[in-house]
Amino acid sequence: MNAAAHEPLKFAYWVPNVSGGLVVSKIEQRTDWSYEYNRTLARLAEDSGFEYALSQVRYIASYGAAYQHESTSFSLALLLATERLKVIAAIHPGLWHPGVLAKWVATADQLSGGRAAINVVSGWFKDEFTKLGEPWLEHGDRYRRSEEFIRYVKEIWTSEHAEFNGDFYRLHDFDLKPKPVQGEGRPHPEVFQGGNSIDARGMAGRVSDWYFANGNSPEGVEAQIKDVREVAQVHGRTVRFGVNGFLIARDTEAEAREVLREIVDKADREAVEGFGNAVKQAGQSTGDKTGMWQDSEFADLVQYNDGFRTGLIGTSEQIAHRIIDYKRRGVNLLLLGFLHYLEDVEHFGKHVLPIVRELEAAELERVA
Numbered sequence: 001m002n003a004a005a006h007e008p009l010k011f012a013y014w015v016p017n018v019s020g021g022l023v024v025s026k027i028e029q030r031t032d033w034s035y036e037y038n039r040t041l042a043r044l045a046e047d048s049g050f051e052y053a054l055s056q057v058r059y060i061a062s063y064g065a066a067y068q069h070e071s072t073s074f075s076l077a078l079l080l081a082t083e084r085l086k087v088i089a090a091i092h093p094g095l096w097h098p099g100v101l102a103k104w105v106a107t108a109d110q111l112s113g114g115r116a117a118i119n120v121v122s123g124w125f126k127d128e129f130t131k132l133g134e135p136w137l138e139h140g141d142r143y144r145r146s147e148e149f150i151r152y153v154k155e156i157w158t159s160e161h162a163e164f165n166g167d168f169y170r171l172h173d174f175d176l177k178p179k180p181v182q183g184e185g186r187p188h189p190e191v192f193q194g195g196n197s198i199d200a201r202g203m204a205g206r207v208s209d210w211y212f213a214n215g216n217s218p219e220g221v222e223a224q225i226k227d228v229r230e231v232a233q234v235h236g237r238t239v240r241f242g243v244n245g246f247l248i249a250r251d252t253e254a255e256a257r258e259v260l261r262e263i264v265d266k267a268d269r270e271a272v273e274g275f276g277n278a279v280k281q282a283g284q285s286t287g288d289k290t291g292m293w294q295d296s297e298f299a300d301l302v303q304y305n306d307g308f309r310t311g312l313i314g315t316s317e318q319i320a321h322r323i324i325d326y327k328r329r330g331v332n333l334l335l336l337g338f339l340h341y342l343e344d345v346e347h348f349g350k351h352v353l354p355i356v357r358e359l360e361a362a363e364l365e366r367v368a
Contacts, residue, residue: 010333012052017069022337024064027266030340039081046085048349057090059128064271079112088117093149102153114181119192122146143199150207157188205231213243215306222329242333246307253314267302320355
């Protein structure tokens with residue numbers, strides 16, 4: 001039995017801080033990207049069993065997201081509006097200096113009592129760099145830069161005489177004060193990352209605290225976990241794992257499937273195809289052609305992190321059993337997106353999560 005099976009699953013949600021919701025579709029959406037909506041949602045989520053929220057990062061209008069709130073400032077606002085929720089801000093190396101970002105996070109962490117975290121995004125959207133006048137690196141170099149970025153922020157967060165000398169970043173006898181909140185099992189704010197390529201998996205094993213997998217089958221996610229764990233073991237490290245999923249819970253499986261069909265049928269075809277072309281170009285630049293989205297079909301890309309592929313679509317009971325299957329394979333956290341956030345998050349907390357906890361208890365009793 002893997003170590004993850006002994007701990008309750010954690011749940012996170014994608015913060016809808018960009019317009020258009022979590023699907024690139026013209027279906028009616030009652031999700032809003034405003035701060036007022038998101039403040040209400042964050043408070044509801046932490047009362048519905050969610051431990052984390054992840055603020056997205058987009059810098060320019062793209063693929064159904066015409067408007068975007070910046071991720072770090074939005075994350076801080078949500079931290080200050082809640083009491084227990086941990087908020088993960090997505091950030092791009094290359095658009096942030098690691099020392100400036102480390103200082104920002106330290107302050108946010110102090111203000112929130114130790115609830116700030118970051119998701120290091122190596123980047124797939126070339127225009128976000130070139131239109132800002134920043135150089136666009138090839139895939140392997142983007143991940144080398146991200147790895148240095150993570151090593152740098154961890155060093156500056158934990159050392160009184162921080163030193164780092166890399167190809168992209170340097171740090172000389174620096175003492176950051178105040179440092180982030182430190183506690184048992186938490187020497188610094190948690191560092192998350194995603195990615196599917198060999199470069200991404202290697203980086204996760206060497207430096208990240210959490211590895212996010214795009215939506216995938218239980219078997220596909222299990223293979224990624226195995227690869228990252230092998231690297232981590234060589235470096236004497238432990239990494240935890242999350243998987244992205246778009247959740248549609250209805251009274252019957254047929255009703256849930258009908259919602260999915262309508263989302264895909266009403267997809268913004270031009271935006272989905274543009275997104276698909278951009279991300280597949282980025283993935284094909286990997287040496288082994290294993291970047292994210294390389295085997296994604298049109299319907300998969302309507303949810304831009306392959307969330308439909310995780311299969312969290314059906315009745316509350318069906319979804320809970322599917323979630324437990326991921327836990328058995330080493331998943332520690334489910335990162336969830338929804339169509340109508342307020343209604344769907346509340347439904348999850350009242351109807352899906354209690355079944356998950358019952359199944360977890362039964363699983364532990366079975367193997368005891």
